[in-house]
Amino acid sequence: MSREEWLQYCKNTDTILNVGGNKFDQEFFEQCPNVKAIALFSVGFDHVDIKEATKRNIPIGNTPDVLSRATSDVAFLLMQSVSRRASFYFQKVKDGNWGILIRFYELGQELYGKTLGVFGLGRIGFEMAEKCKKAFGMNIIYHNRNHNEEAEKELDAKYVSFDELIEQSDVLSIHANFKPEQSNLFNASVFEKNEKECHFCEYSKRWFL
Structure with missing residues (x-):
């Protein structure tokens, strides 16, 4: 109506x-x-x-906490889907395009021991960080309006500046409410600050992390 x-x-x-x-x-x-x-x-x-x-x-x-785990489950799923190129492979299977495995490029990347950066470490961000810590032994850094003492104590999370969050994160997980003033917060110039080492595969003629 x-x-x-x-x-x-x-x-x-x-x-x-x-x-x-x-x-x-x-x-x-x-x-x-x-x-x-x-x-x-x-x-x-x-x-x-x-x-x-x-x-x-x-x-x-309101209903705080009712969807914290469920939402973090989806974020955790998306992180693994991207790192292991799940959607890419799913489409290849649907298309019947098995082909030859281009090893380095198509295997994606491991998450073990990598650094998870959380922007907005509230209830959902905490659940996401806890999953990553327990499943992959990931290091947790975060940027928040305030320090999250529970996360620092239980997950050994480290509070960092916004620039440090971008520079040091292998995976960036955003768990903050959208505000108009944040619409351009994560732009090209921001991601240019994160220069991870890349390699060129002569076989596939592609870059990979």
Whole structure:
């Protein structure tokens, strides 16, 4: 339904269980003065004007931790897919293109003992770092607004500057809320700071790490 229709429904309600990205901004609270509580079917609450809700004594509930493990599972899966070129091989199998194995290039790279850099070491970032530490013995570095003492104690994680994070990471895992001011944070000039050693394979005529 349109926002106008949604607001019409909300005007006559006392509580709202919200599923989706509906915005609870100042306009919402002004047009729906009867609302006394809002429960979010989500971890994040960026779409809620918390200051406005607090001023009106309206409690806001969310669901922290409910998807931390599941989300980190997907990040862990994607990391392995990239490192071992899983999508590449899956497509080759689908296409019936078995061909000859170009050893160095097509084997991908190991993750054992590599350095995982986490941008945004919160609940999900911690779960991701823990998986990488236990599965591959990866070294953990991170950049956060604040130090994560739990991660430093349990995972031997090291807090670094943003530039150090980019320069030292073999794998970079981003677990931060998107903000407009961060839209160009990870650009070409940033990744140029990470100059890992590459080799040229004469057989395949390609570069690999």
